[in-house]
Amino acid sequence: MSSFFRAVILLVLLGSCGAREFSAPRNLDNACSIVSERPEYLRAFKAAERKWGVPVPVLMAIIYQESKFIGNNRTPHQYALGVIPVGRQSSAFGYSQALDATWAEYQRAEGGRSSRRDDIKDATDFMGWYMKQTRDEVGIALNNTRDQYLAYHDGRSGFKRGTWRSKGWLVRIANEVDDRAIMYNAQLRSCRKI
Numbered sequence: 001m002s003s004f005f006r007a008v009i010l011l012v013l014l015g016s017c018g019a020r021e022f023s024a025p026r027n028l029d030n031a032c033s034i035v036s037e038r039p040e041y042l043r044a045f046k047a048a049e050r051k052w053g054v055p056v057p058v059l060m061a062i063i064y065q066e067s068k069f070i071g072n073n074r075t076p077h078q079y080a081l082g083v084i085p086v087g088r089q090s091s092a093f094g095y096s097q098a099l100d101a102t103w104a105e106y107q108r109a110e111g112g113r114s115s116r117r118d119d120i121k122d123a124t125d126f127m128g129w130y131m132k133q134t135r136d137e138v139g140i141a142l143n144n145t146r147d148q149y150l151a152y153h154d155g156r157s158g159f160k161r162g163t164w165r166s167k168g169w170l171v172r173i174a175n176e177v178d179d180r181a182i183m184y185n186a187q188l189r190s191c192r193k194i
Contacts, residue, residue, distance in 0.1 A: 023071075028064060031184040031193070032193060043121075044120045044124045044125075045059050051125065052142070053132065056184075057184040058131075058142070058145045060184045061178070062127065062152060063096065063123070065180070067096070071119075072118045096123040110126075133156070134148060138151060145177055147174075149178070150170065
């Protein structure tokens with residue numbers, strides 16, 4: 001085998017060692033399956049719960065809604081005239097779909113410059129930090145999944161202004177997120193993960 005092919009094989013092997021898993025777990029409707037398949041998720045959820053007080057099922061339900069547990073998830077591209085790409089709908093990225101400006105605020109305040117939106121530990125820490133600020137500023141309990149999601153989606157000032165009230169689709173989704181948190185909670189209790 002030539003040295004060129006050996007070098008290529010070596011690069012492929014080294015590159016695969018540093019590869020990150022961004023795909024979603026197989027069964028997103030079963031919390032026990034999710035945390036069994038990806039035990040690092042449960043460690044991250046529990047760390048955020050200990051640090052910020054946000055229950056594991058709340059974090060899981062909001063991550064499900066925001067990214068379907070896809071670590072490098074992005075918003076879709078927008079197109080002018082239906083064919084010319086003009087950028088993405090927003091700067092939301094990663095498990096938590098945090099916007100660039102909000103993520104930068106988190107990095108300055110808590111996460112540090114090396115924190116990444118496509119890292120489950122950093123993403124759940126961000127969500128805990130954000131939701132605790134929501135509780136402190138707006139008064140929404142950390143276990144109130146519906147209202148925490150509304151404030152997460154529309155921002156704290158948007159929630160206070162009631163921007164979500166004119167968005168029937170968002171209220172419906174917030175109720176679905178709440179239902180999913182209840183389902184995840186029951187499942188995690190049944191498999192003794194929380």
